[in-house]
Amino acid sequence: MKSESVLEKVLVSGQLAVTSECGPPRGAVPEIIKEKAELLKDYADAVNVTDNQTAMVRMSSFAACVFLKQMGLNPILQMVTRDRNRLAMQSDILGAYAHGIDTMLCLSGDHPHFGDHPEAINVHDLDSIQLIQMVKTMRDEGKFQGGADILNPPKMFIGAAANPFADPFELRVARLSKKINAGVDFIQTQCIYNIDKFEKWMKGVTDRGLHKKVYILAGITPMKSAGMARYMKNKVPGMDVPDEIIKRIADVPQKKQADEGIKICIETIQRLKEVEGVSGFHIMAIEWEQKVPEIIEQAGLLPRPVV
Amino acid sequence: MITAERKPMEELTEYVKNHDRILLVGCNECVTVCAAGGRKEVALLASALQMDAMQKGKTLDITEITLERQCDPEYIEELTPHIDQVDAVMSMACGCGVQEIARRFKNTPVFPAVNTKFMGASERQGVWAERCQGCGSCLLGLTGGICPIARCAKRLLNGPCGGSSNGKCEINPDLDCAWQLIWDRLKALGMEKQYEEIIPAKNWVSGRGGGPRKIIREDLAE
Structure with a gap:
């Protein structure tokens, strides 16, 4: 084992892992993060805590992770390279690990253009692949990026994202391979609606044997309405929502659309369980965390293993 | 210029x-x-x-x-x-x-x-575009002659990010994705393997990270 991470233990045991996500509040309101955490407790092996997602200021991922940890959940510290240089990132990693946070997700982060501080500079001292390298060096060599020794090096289980739906499609497998070579342990994918395209990507992954070098968790996000489906298709960069999904949701009465969205989610999970190389699911119910337990339950992913 | x-x-x-x-x-x-x-x-x-x-x-x-x-x-x-x-x-x-x-x-x-x-080039009559940020240690030999520092909105040295769509950048549909350009060029040169080489964390000292810069050419300086 590379870490004490519960997620690592579940994945190593060969069982399908389940992760979920909660976004910290736009204010110093611990109750909000605690309520979301309460909903996810006992349903997910680990819970991602986003880092100023969509470039909007929120409570820091690190601080919110500490609340989750205190409640007995296993938080995944998300870290984007947009807002901090390598000094700040390493100090947060030390701080998080000192609080018992042993799993993280390395991202470049949405461009400030999309957020509420478009005038901010984006740092990108490192990119996501270099961040993975840095965290691995901290863990395996006990050294800071600058080369000095670390007292009690942080043993992080290292995650990253992959978007099989972004362009150019033909280098998306090679990009995963780069992340593996950088030292990533697990991958959470972009939300999957175009299953055919995802399977095509996974075929490329398994053809190269990459699924034996990294655990891939398939990204799942329930749609609340046809409006949300259209928004995701047209407004969210890197999202691939086929028209038949939108039509399927739009064809049921407004009041039933959320249920249809959940149904699609569960069907997607059932189908993806059969896909070689899928090691688990990452269920992101954006501001809809109360639905996560029923998705996990109905998808037959309960009870969660005790490791 | x-x-x-x-x-x-x-x-x-x-x-x-x-x-x-x-x-x-x-x-x-x-x-x-x-x-x-x-x-x-x-x-x-x-x-x-x-x-x-x-x-x-x-x-x-x-x-x-x-x-x-x-x-x-x-x-x-x-x-x-x-x-x-x-x-x-x-x-x-x-x-x-x-x-x-x-x-x-x-x-x-x-x-x-x-x-x-910015330091740029003329794309056509009346249009100039950024090409170089003067980082002080040129990477163009690794990236097919297209600079990700100057031309990727996130200056990713190992791109593209998940927002590259139809060859364009997520922040502006008029802006080419630098990493799409790099990939196309590496492919055209038969250098796809180069893409899988990780470009390590950059030493920004040669750029603005090291403070205001100066070149002293001993052979020319009076």
């Missing part, structure tokens, strides 16, 4: 509102090529400033001059005969030229007439 764009008139008239005699200085290098601060733009701006002064019922005496290069002390000397005749200088050169004038003439205020933008 270094590209620039003229500042809005209101900002320029605000600078000169308390001055009666100004020296308006163009530059015959980059800002001439990008049509921001050459001889022609000096003449146009001089007329516009005078027109504005007239409308406000004041007189503004403007001496126009365009130097071969404003970033070179040797050419800046050509301003010496004029400097006592004016109470301010307005420079249409890039920030380098403005600062050279300020360095040479300690007692005369100098105002910038352009916003210096």
Whole structure:
């Protein structure tokens, strides 16, 4: 084992892992993060805590992770390279690990253009692949990026994202391979609606044997309405929502659309369980965390293993 | 070249509102090529400033001059005969030229007439685009001759991010994704394998991270 991470233990045991996500509040309101955490407790092996997602200021991922940890959940510290240089990132990693946070997700982060501080500079001292390298060096060599020794090096289980739906499609497998070579342990994918395209990507992954070098968790996000489906298709960069999904949701009465969205989610999970190389699911119910337990339950992913 | 764009008139008239005699200085290098601060733009701006002064019922005496290069002390000397005749200088050169004038003439205020933008190239008539950020340790040999630092919105050295769509950047559908360009070029050169080489964390000391930079050529320095 590379870490004490519960997620690592579940994945190593060969069982399908389940992760979920909660976004910290736009204010110093611990109750909000605690309520979301309460909903996810006992349903997910680990819970991602986003880092100023969509470039909007929120409570820091690190601080919110500490609340989750205190409640007995296993938080995944998300870290984007947009807002901090390598000094700040390493100090947060030390701080998080000192609080018992042993799993993280390395991202470049949405461009400030999309957020509420478009005038901010984006740092990108490192990119996501270099961040993975840095965290691995901290863990395996006990050294800071600058080369000095670390007292009690942080043993992080290292995650990253992959978007099989972004362009150019033909280098998306090679990009995963780069992340593996950088030292990533697990991958959470972009939300999957175009299953055919995802399977095509996974075929490329398994053809190269990459699924034996990294655990891939398939990204799942329930749609609340046809409006949300259209928004995701047209407004969210890197999202691939086929028209038949939108039509399927739009064809049921407004009041039933959320249920249809959940149904699609569960069907997607059932189908993806059969896909070689899928090691688990990452269920992101954006501001809809109360639905996560029923998705996990109905998808037959309960009870969660005790490791 | 270094590209620039003229500042809005209101900002320029605000600078000169308390001055009666100004020296308006163009530059015959980059800002001439990008049509921001050459001889022609000096003449146009001089007329516009005078027109504005007239409308406000004041007189503004403007001496126009365009130097071969404003970033070179040797050419800046050509301003010496004029400097006592004016109470301010307005420079249409890039920030380098403005600062050279300020360095040479300690007692005369100098105002910038352009916003210096970036090091770029002309894509077509009237369109210039950023190409280089002067990081001080060129990576173009690894990236197919396309710079991700200057041309990727996140300056990812190992891109593309998940927002690359149909060859365009997620922040602007008119902006090419630098990593799509890099990939296309590596493919065309039969260098796809190069893509899988991780470019390690950059040493930014050679760039602005190491503080203001200077080149000293021992063989040339006096």
